[in-house]
Amino acid sequence: MSDAGNYTAAQxxxxxxxxxxxxxxxxxxxxxxxxxxxxxxxxxxDGHGIFRLPGYLKRIESGGLNLTPDIRIERExxxxxxxxxxxxxxxxxxxxxxETAIEKAKTTGVAWVGAHHSNHAGPANLYAKxxxxxxxxxxxxxIGNANHLPPWGGLEMLLSTNPIAxxxxxxxxxxxxxxxxxxxxxxxxxxxxxxxxxxxxxxWMMGRDGxxxxxxxxxxxxxLLPIGGAKGYGLALMFGLLAGTLNGAAFGKDVVDFNADFxxxxxxxQFIVAVDIAAFGDVxxxxxxxxxxxxxxxxxxxxxxxxxxxLPGEQxxxxxxxxxxxGIPLHASLMKALNATADEFNIxxxxxx
Amino acid sequence: MSDAGNYTAAQxxxxxxxxxxxxxxxxxxxxxxxxxxxxxxxxxxDGHGIFRLPGYLKRIESGGLNLTPDIRIERExxxxxxxxxxxxxxxxxxxxxxETAIEKAKTTGVAWVGAHHSNHAGPANLYAKxxxxxxxxxxxxxIGNANHLPPWGGLEMLLSTNPIAxxxxxxxxxxxxxxxxxxxxxxxxxxxxxxxxxxxxxxWMMGRDGxxxxxxxxxxxxxLLPIGGAKGYGLALMFGLLAGTLNGAAFGKDVVDFNADFxxxxxxxQFIVAVDIAAFGDVxxxxxxxxxxxxxxxxxxxxxxxxxxxLPGEQxxxxxxxxxxxGIPLHASLMKALNATADEFNIxxxxxx
Numbered sequence: 001m002s003d004a005g006n007y008t009a010a011q012x013x014x015x016x017x018x019x020x021x022x023x024x025x026x027x028x029x030x031x032x033x034x035x036x037x038x039x040x041x042x043x044x045x046d047g048h049g050i051f052r053l054p055g056y057l058k059r060i061e062s063g064g065l066n067l068t069p070d071i072r073i074e075r076e077x078x079x080x081x082x083x084x085x086x087x088x089x090x091x092x093x094x095x096x097x098x099e100t101a102i103e104k105a106k107t108t109g110v111a112w113v114g115a116h117h118s119n120h121a122g123p124a125n126l127y128a129k130x131x132x133x134x135x136x137x138x139x140x141x142x143i144g145n146a147n148h149l150p151p152w153g154g155l156e157m158l159l160s161t162n163p164i165a166x167x168x169x170x171x172x173x174x175x176x177x178x179x180x181x182x183x184x185x186x187x188x189x190x191x192x193x194x195x196x197x198x199x200x201x202x203x204w205m206m207g208r209d210g211x212x213x214x215x216x217x218x219x220x221x222x223x224l225l226p227i228g229g230a231k232g233y234g235l236a237l238m239f240g241l242l243a244g245t246l247n248g249a250a251f252g253k254d255v256v257d258f259n260a261d262f263x264x265x266x267x268x269x270q271f272i273v274a275v276d277i278a279a280f281g282d283v284x285x286x287x288x289x290x291x292x293x294x295x296x297x298x299x300x301x302x303x304x305x306x307x308x309x310x311l312p313g314e315q316x317x318x319x320x321x322x323x324x325x326x327g328i329p330l331h332a333s334l335m336k337a338l339n340a341t342a343d344e345f346n347i348x349x350x351x352x353x
Numbered sequence: 354m355s356d357a358g359n360y361t362a363a364q365x366x367x368x369x370x371x372x373x374x375x376x377x378x379x380x381x382x383x384x385x386x387x388x389x390x391x392x393x394x395x396x397x398x399d400g401h402g403i404f405r406l407p408g409y410l411k412r413i414e415s416g417g418l419n420l421t422p423d424i425r426i427e428r429e430x431x432x433x434x435x436x437x438x439x440x441x442x443x444x445x446x447x448x449x450x451x452e453t454a455i456e457k458a459k460t461t462g463v464a465w466v467g468a469h470h471s472n473h474a475g476p477a478n479l480y481a482k483x484x485x486x487x488x489x490x491x492x493x494x495x496i497g498n499a500n501h502l503p504p505w506g507g508l509e510m511l512l513s514t515n516p517i518a519x520x521x522x523x524x525x526x527x528x529x530x531x532x533x534x535x536x537x538x539x540x541x542x543x544x545x546x547x548x549x550x551x552x553x554x555x556x557w558m559m560g561r562d563g564x565x566x567x568x569x570x571x572x573x574x575x576x577l578l579p580i581g582g583a584k585g586y587g588l589a590l591m592f593g594l595l596a597g598t599l600n601g602a603a604f605g606k607d608v609v610d611f612n613a614d615f616x617x618x619x620x621x622x623q624f625i626v627a628v629d630i631a632a633f634g635d636v637x638x639x640x641x642x643x644x645x646x647x648x649x650x651x652x653x654x655x656x657x658x659x660x661x662x663x664l665p666g667e668q669x670x671x672x673x674x675x676x677x678x679x680g681i682p683l684h685a686s687l688m689k690a691l692n693a694t695a696d697e698f699n700i701x702x703x704x705x706x
Contacts, residue, residue, distance in 0.1 A: 077632045079432035079461030108432030110626075112463040114633065137599070154653030154662040166591040176594065178587040210657055227581025234531040234665040237650070238519040241529065245642045246490070246633050252649045273463075279430045280467065280599050289598045296605045297590070300507030304563055309507040312587040 004335035006327030011353045012050050013038035015338070019053060022345040023060045024067050025089070033091045036126055041328045044319035045123035045179075047188025050330070051195075052122070054337050055259070056089070057345070062262035065089060065119065071096050079108040082247060083115040087265050090121025094270055098130040098138070101274035105136055109279030114271035116249035120145045120258060124165030125179035125316070127272050131167070132175055135283045137275040138167045143244045143251060143268055145258040148187050148224045152233035155208060157223050158252050161186050162239040167313075169277075171287035173294045177313030182236040183224040190216050190224075191259075195333045244269040357688035359680030364706045365403050366391035368691070372406060375698040376413045377420050378442070386444045389479055394681045397672035398476035398532075400541025403683070404548075405475070407690050408612070409442070410698070415615035418442060418472065424449050432461040435600060436468040440618050443474030447623055451483040451491070454627035458489055462632030467624035469602035473498045473611060477518030478532035478669070480625050484520070485528055488636045490628040491520045496597045496604060496621055498611040501540050501577045505586035508561060510576050511605050514539050515592040520666075522630075524640035526647040530666030535589040536577040543569050543577075544612075548686045597622040 016034035021027055041049030059065050069088035073081045081100050085093030097113040104111035121127065124140050131138035144160025151158060161181035168176045181187075185204040193200050194216035205213040205222045213222035226232025244251030249269025256266045277283045300309050330338070335350070342349040369387035374380055394402030412418050422441035426434045434453050438446030450466040457464035474480065477493050484491035497513025504511060514534035521529045534540075538557040546553050547569035558566040558575045566575035579585025597604030602622025609619045630636050653662050683691070688703070695702040 075633065077460070077462030077629075079458075079463040080628075080632050082633050105432075107430070108461055109430030110432040110463065110465040112626075112628065137595070150656075151650040151653055151662045153655055153659035154650070155656055156653035158649055158653060166595070168591065168594045176591070178591045180581075180584045180587060184581060227584050228533075228537060230663075231533045231580050234533060237646075237665060238521065238529070238531045241521045241643060241646065242490070242519070242628075245639065245646060246628070246630070248634055251642075252646045275433075275465065275595075275599070276430075277599070279433050280428065280435050281601055286598065289604075290594060293590075293594065293598060293605050296511055297504040297507070300504055300509035300511060302506055303503075303508055306506035309504045310583075312590060 003329045004332040005351065006329050007350055008327050009038045009042045009323070011350060012041055012328060014353060015342070015347070015350050016050055016053055018347040019057060019341055019345050020060075022347055023057050025060065026067065029089070029092055032095065033089050036091045036095070036122060040123045040126060042320050042323050043123070043125065044316045044323070045125070047186065047192050048123040050338065051192065051334055052120070054341055057341060059258070059262045064263045064265070073100065079104060079111050081113045083113060085115050085118035087117050087119065090119040090268060090270070093118040094121040094127045094272065095130070097270070097272050098127050098274070101272050102131050102134050102136060105131070105274040105276045106134075109276050110273065112271060112273045114243070114247040114269065116247040116267060116269050117265070118249070118268040118270055119266055120268065121270060123179060124163040125167065125177050125313070128165035128167040128179070129175070129177060131274040132169045134274075135169065135277050137169070137277060138165075139273040139275070140165045140270065141239045141243045142270040143240055143249060143255065144187065145255070145266060145268060146187065147255050147257070149183055149226060149233070149236055150223055151237070152226065152230040159233070159236045159240060160255060161224060162236045162243065164235075164239060168290060169287055170290045170294060171284065173291045174311070174314060174317040176290065176294065176311055177316065179313070182232045182239065183226050185224065187224065190219050194219065196331055243271050247271065356682045357685040358704065359682050360703055361680050362391045362395045362676070364703060365394055365681060367706065368695070368700070368703050369403060369406055371700040372410060372694055372698050373413075375700055376410050378413065379420065382442070382445055385448065386442050389444045389448070389475060393476045393479060395673050395676050396476070396478065397669045397676070398478070400539065400545050401476040403691065404545065404687055405473070407694055410694060412611070412615045417616045417618070426453065432457060432464050434466045436466060438468050438471035440470050440472065443472040443621060443623070446471040447474040447480045447625065448483070450623070450625050451480050451627070454625050455484050455487050455489060458484070458627040458629045459487075462629050463626065465624060465626045467596070467600040467622065469600040469620060469622050470618070471602070471621040471623055472619055473621065474623060476532060477516045478520065478530050478666070481518035481520040481532070482528070482530060484627040485522045487627075488522065488630050490522070490630060491518070492626040492628070493518045493623065494592045494596045495623040496593055496602060496608065497540065498608070498619060498621060499540065500608050500610070502536055502579060502586070502589055503576055504590070505579065505583040512586070512589045512593060513608060514577060515589045515596065517592060521643055522640055523643040523647060524637065526644045527664070527667060527670040529643060529647065529664055530669065532666070532669075535585045535592065536579050538577065540577065543572050547572065549684055550686075596624050600624065
């Protein structure tokens with residue numbers, strides 16, 4: 001299957017908003033979630049934008065999401081807060097957490113806000129980037145919503161991809177934004193490959209027999225591989241303790257597979273750290289140094305087989321520029337699912353907008 | 354060459370203390386640095402303990418280290434501080450930073466303390482573990498003191514191994530302590546292999562021609578490989594921006610190769626974050642959950658070829674228990690270097706203590 005045309009971020013956002021509202025989400029919340037999901041698509045996070053809408057709607061229909069949540073600070077000190085997401089859509093919880101961290105960091109210089117009773121919130125970079133507008137650095141870690149990774153040397157899938165994103169502002173260059181899973185491939189990429197009927201390269205997954213697994217339709221028969229072997233496992237574990245256990249959120253055996261179970265409260269954990277650059281020194285001076293680092297990396301001679309050195313977030317930035325001009329391409333298999341969604345929720349199809 | 358006997362941590366600590374004091378370091382500082390270096394050896398960080406003494410002494414003799422530093426807070430807010438290490442030995446700077454972070458976190462819940470004008474401080478886990486005694490989680494990131502890593506796809510060595518350590522306290526199980534470089538192998542391991550005349554496995558380093566490099570004596574002709582390819586590069590870069598650029602410390606082309614240049618001020622950057630568990634909830638309840646996670650991981654069936662699942666820090670913990678009982682084994686090549694040190698600084702050799 002192939003592309004089914006390009007759509008603007010506004011078209012995608014309005015489609016998501018209407019679908020969520022039709023499923024019962026209050027209008028303001030639906031618009032906020034839709035805007036963030038469309039932003040994920042603009043940024044090239046194809047596995048975390050409108051692609052997720054059918055799954056989110058299924059959770060709402062199954063009663064697995066609280067549509068009238070009381071998202072609130074449960075515990076706090078000047079440099080931290082623990083937020084209870086009251087089982088709201090993760091985008092709402094993590095926006096609240098990011099705003100809280102930014103507000104606190106204005107006074108304390110650094111603030112760490114964790115959440116429990118949250119849900120899947122889309123790509124990690126969405127939240128790590130929120131402090132940038134306030135001349136702050138953002139750091140975000142999440143517990144993945146399904147365990148696809150065993151501990152190193154083990155067979156039982158007790159860990160998720162537990163991603164980290166770090167966003168650092170530049171002056172004249174694009175901001176530097178890392179967004180990575182602790183596994184070689186994020187599970188969203190496996191899901192996307194499965195939907196498109198594509199094979200995976202060796203190294204993404206391993207079967208329980210220890211052999212490479214390349215058919216995404218058989219993903220249930222194997223597990224993801226961590227980066228750097230034991231090191232990626234170590235990162236996934238520590239991020240899980242920080243984003244999950246510390247917040248009183250699910251980790252290990254308690255993680256609910258949100259691709260298989262649409263009813264049980266996931267008690268997802270995430271945290272965000274905001275670092276106010278002005279607390280450390282001159283903001284423009286810092287950004288100028290970031291530009292200098294970027295230029296040093298870009299100026300490196302390349303290895304055979306490489307055209308250029310890329311900075312973290314550079315490909316996403318290029319995609320955003322292209323998609324803002326030319327729209328967001330949607331795969332035919334995704335369009336088919338979205339048309340079914342439109343019909344089910346009695347809203348206009350994307351190609352009728 | 355082989356082992357040259359075992360020595361107690363006290364013997365090693367006193368040897369280091371006497372050598373540093375003989376080189377001109379004030380007695381109190383020499384004892385503090387020596388204690389931390391011996392602790393690194395106890396913990397199995399063989400590339401970061403007494404192994405480093407000859408290099409440290411050479412820097413002191415070359416005038417590259419400030420022996421009477423004024424380590425001080427240069428900027429601060431309730432949740433952060435920027436410490437000027439005044440070109441002191443890194444162990445002194447980072448102990449000060451850890452103490453500052455712990456003290457601040459008692460009030461703010463979370464505190465982040467960065468340093469510039471610091472120096473090599475030994476293994477990352479030393480500092481990440483300091484908050485544990487206060488029922489806090491520790492997180493430590495450092496700029497490595499020599500660039501051995503190009504940006505992904507590049508040839509110019511602009512990055513170091515930039516390690517991260519995260520320490521989380523358990524209740525009845527050993528504390529969970531991750532300490533990892535962003536490269537497949539830390540450069541200390543390359544140096545240790547070179548001193549011992551051993552070959553390296555494929556995957557640690559690559560030559561400038563793109564082929565594997567396995568002879569540590571030729572390490573200068575190639576570079577380290579990052580974990581997970583572009584991901585490890587991304588982590589090394591972001592950690593560099595956070596531990597270096599944000600603190601006004603050296604990063605990129607400004608990093609001084611402390612293995613080749615013993616005179617120039619390194620302006621090393623590091624940071625530590627202390628997270629007070631009590632701010633998030635009940636401390637014992639948290640630790641009990643950590644034990645539960647540990648038991649889940651240990652309880653996983655194993656892949657063919659693996660006897661058991663290990664937790665981050667578990668091997669170090671076993672080494673510590675063994676070495677506290679049986680002493681720390683020193684390699685004959687290291688003993689030879691230490692005997693030369695003893696003679697040069699007119700102190701008793703290790704085997705005379």
